[in-house]
Each structure stands twice: as C-alpha cells, then as structure tokens.
Amino acid sequence: VRPRELEAVLLFLAISFIVLPILPNQTLNHLATFEAGKVVQLDADTQRVGIKSGETPLEAGSRLEVFGSSWRYLGSIMVDRGDSETSFGVFDGKSFTDLAIGQSVRSKKGPEAMYVVLAALNPYRIWLIVVLVSLVSFLGYVLIKMLGSRAGIGLTGMFGGLVSSTVTTLSFARRSREITVAVPLFAAAIILASSIMFPRLIVEIGIFNPTLMKGIFIPLALMGVTGLLLAAYSFKRFGSVEDGNAPAVVFDNPFSLKSAISFALLFALILAITRLATTYLGDAWLPIVAIVSGLTDADAIAFSISNLHRSGLISQDWASFNLVLGALSNTFMKLA
Secondary structure, X not given: OOHHHHHHHHHHHHHHHHHHHHOOOOOOHHHHEEEEEEEEEEEOOOOEEEEEEXXXXXXXXXXXXXXXXHXXXXXXXXXXXXXXXXXXXXXXXXXXXXXXXXXXXXXXXXXXXXXXXXXXXXXXXXHHHHXXXXXXXXHHHHHHHHHOOOOOHHHHHHHHHHHHHHHHHHHHHHHHOOOHHHHHHHHHHHHHHHHHHHHHHHHHHHHHOHHHHHHHHHHHHHHHHHHHHHHHHHXXXXXXXXXXXXXXXXXXXXXXXXXXXXXXXXXHHHHXXXXXXXXXXXXXXXXXXXXXXXXXXXXXXXXXXXXXXXXXXXXXXXXXXXXXXXXXXXXXXXXX
C-alpha cells in the first residue's frame, strides 16, 4: 500500500472518529416541525395528555409529534378535543413515562413527504455504516495491493469481490474480449467475485442488525456456498488455461473521502426512497424498490431494508425476503 493510500486511511479514520461523536444519533424529522404547545396534564391510566397550545389553537384531529432530549423521537399525540386554552389527546408511543409536564409538543411544517424522508435519516448511523462498508472493502483493497493487481485471475476475483464485485465483473468482462483464450477463467473469477458478496452481506448485517440474521443467513449462505463451489469447479476444469493475463483491475480506495461520501449519499437516497415507498405505497411495493435499488448497490439496499426492520416498519420475514431479493438483483445486474 503506497503512502497515498495510507494518507487516505489516516484522514478517513481521523474524520470518522472526530465526526462520529458530534453527529446526531437520531433521525432528522424534528427539522420539519415547529413548537405547537406544551404538556400541562398527564393521565397514566388512560395515556391522555393535556396540552396548552401556543399562538394557534389546536384543532381536533391534529397529530402532534413529541421529542425527548437530543431530539429522540418519543411518539405522537392525536388531539381529540381542542379549544383555545387546553387541548387533549391520546399518546401513541413506546413509553408514556418518557413524557413530562412542560415538555414541548410539535406540529409538522412543510410537505408531509419531507418529514417522512427526514425520519429515515440518522447521520450517526449512516456514517457508521459507511465506516463498516469501507472497512470490509479496504480489506480486499489492501490484499489486492499487496499481491499486485496482476497476481492472478483467481486471487483478483476473490479479493476484488470484497472491494467491489461490480467493478471486478466489468473489468474481467472487458478483458475477456481481448484475451479470448482466458475467457473460462474470467468467467470463473466473476462467479467467485459475485459469490463473495453473499458472506460479505452476512457479516455486515450481522454486525448492524443481528436479529435479522435468522431470516437471511440460510439463503445468503446457500447462494454463497453454491457460487464458491461452482467457481472452484470452474477453476479446476479450466486450470490449464494460462493464468498470466489477469487484468489490472483499478479500484478506488474505499477509505478515501470521495468513495465514502459517494456511498453515504447513495445510501441516504435509498433510505429515503424505501421509507417513502413504505409510507405511501405500502410495504407490498418494497420488492420493486429492492430490485431497482439492488441494481445499483447491494450494500446500500441491504442496510436500508435492515433499517426499516429496526424501525419496526416491516416484519423480519418481509425484511429478509427483500434483502435477499436486492442481493439477487445485484447479481443479475452483473450477469447482464
């Protein structure tokens, strides 16, 4: 690894550990709200809340949002009786005990879609996932650099799959048109690079959302093992083909700010799309989102779906199905 790569690593890690502690570890939906009143009464038995409104009286049917310290989202209050002095509503949230007299209640401002999008974005968690994905990718990147970009078609396929199976696939496919004698080995290496993606996803999701492992481990492990066996069979069958023509696959350093920020923006975009689709179209449309987003990046759609599951918006089985579907979509994109 050259000094330029080491500089990028040190810069990225320094920024990560400096920025992470100051990033808000909450969603940003509070930015699309304004203060509408304060809590003046609490009834633990019925979970009813009395609210003294601000300048604008609260109307029956209004939904108010409640945030705790550091803008942690607590729940909402549906106003069922409103007047110019004190309005009343029922709290809908995980813990009524989080509420306190004098606490601010907020009303949404601007388009509803803006609130939905901001509710999907947690800066701390997004950057933490960027660090995780970059770390896994950098492992393959270092191995490629240590062994040399032309270390062999098989090794390039294996470690290139850790960095980016898509880049590896495109490089081998392009090179195979120039060196037709090595086409069987290029094909085997593409299978190997694509298969590495499945255990990579298992590790990443296992760290980020262990409860989802129950639904995704078997299908992803089966696809990964099947691909690895097919790759091993292909290399054994075509092992006599000259392996000195491995392409010089060019990867961006995953720890460079450009690569990290690009992935962060893509991940945030897919987070917003999946949340909008789930909110306005229902989670029955999630497979379409998983297929389309999976064409771009398997990691981004996998983490996005995992985030929906962690937020309680979709069930574990439905999250597992769509995560696997996104990975398959990415695989078929590489085939195309």
